[in-house]
Amino acid sequence: xxxxxxxxxxxxxxxxxxIIDGDDGVVLVDAGLPKRHGAIVGGxxxxxxxxxxVRAIVLTHAHADHFGGAAALKxxxxxxxxxxxxxxxxxxxxxxxxAPPILDLPVLxxxxxxxxxxxSATVDERVTIGAITVAPDLEVxxxxxxxxxHISLLLDRAGGVLFVGDAAMATRSGGVQRGxxxxxxxxxxxxxxxxxxxxxxxxxxxxxxxxxxxxxxxxRSFVDSL
Ligand SMILES: [Zn+2]
Numbered sequence: 001x002x003x004x005x006x007x008x009x010x011x012x013x014x015x016x017x018x019i020i021d022g023d024d025g026v027v028l029v030d031a032g033l034p035k036r037h038g039a040i041v042g043g044x045x046x047x048x049x050x051x052x053x054v055r056a057i058v059l060t061h062a063h064a065d066h067f068g069g070a071a072a073l074k075x076x077x078x079x080x081x082x083x084x085x086x087x088x089x090x091x092x093x094x095x096x097x098x099a100p101p102i103l104d105l106p107v108l109x110x111x112x113x114x115x116x117x118x119x120s121a122t123v124d125e126r127v128t129i130g131a132i133t134v135a136p137d138l139e140v141x142x143x144x145x146x147x148x149x150h151i152s153l154l155l156d157r158a159g160g161v162l163f164v165g166d167a168a169m170a171t172r173s174g175g176v177q178r179g180x181x182x183x184x185x186x187x188x189x190x191x192x193x194x195x196x197x198x199x200x201x202x203x204x205x206x207x208x209x210x211x212x213x214x215x216x217x218x219x220r221s222f223v224d225s226l
Contacts, residue, residue: 037069060165062090071121086149093120145188159201
């Protein structure tokens with residue numbers, strides 16, 4: 001597990017999930033792949049926290065590699081599960097998991113088939129934009145495109161930390177790109193513009209390492225190049 005910035009830790013187990021350690025307990029952003037939630041529980045232990053310290057699990061979107069561990073983590077922690085109102089029915093098993101925008105590539109279709117089916121979980125708080133009742137230091141930013149209900153989360157700490165989910169990805173040189181799991185669309189690119197208008201020093205991504213300084217500037221540079 002890696003510390004991204006003070007009290008923000010990245011758990012990497014095929015996909016990234018995040019532990020936010022605060023005075024009022026712990027908030028998780030995303031829940032990892034199905035049957036891989038042990039890495040998150042281990043991450044909690046490594047910072048001296050336990051499952052009982054987790055008060056909220058916030059999901060960026062309803063793909064198996066981001067909500068796969070949600071049901072198990074909810075059982076272990078007793079925490080509230082939070083997701084967007086649009087993606088919540090998928091997490092609850094009421095609608096099929098939507099394909100990522102790039103799944104017409106055969107190799108990615110193959111990889112997607114290797115991911116175990118996620119266990120559905122009841123969503124306790126459905127959000128659209130703005131505050132989260134049980135995690136008031138996080139602001140919900142709607143960033144549709146990767147999924148219809150995709151949200152990013154802005155933490156008011158360390159100059160601002162944006163949890164981007166799969167709404168973008170970092171390049172190796174600290175820039176921003178759409179990422180292998182996305183393709184250009186008006187909705188997707190509008191979400192990039194929304195993020196570029198925010199102020200944040202740090203950006204955390206589902207499928208790349210973080211940008212640890214000047215992150216909103218990196219988003220603005222990418223948007224300017226579109
Ligand atoms: Zn995704």
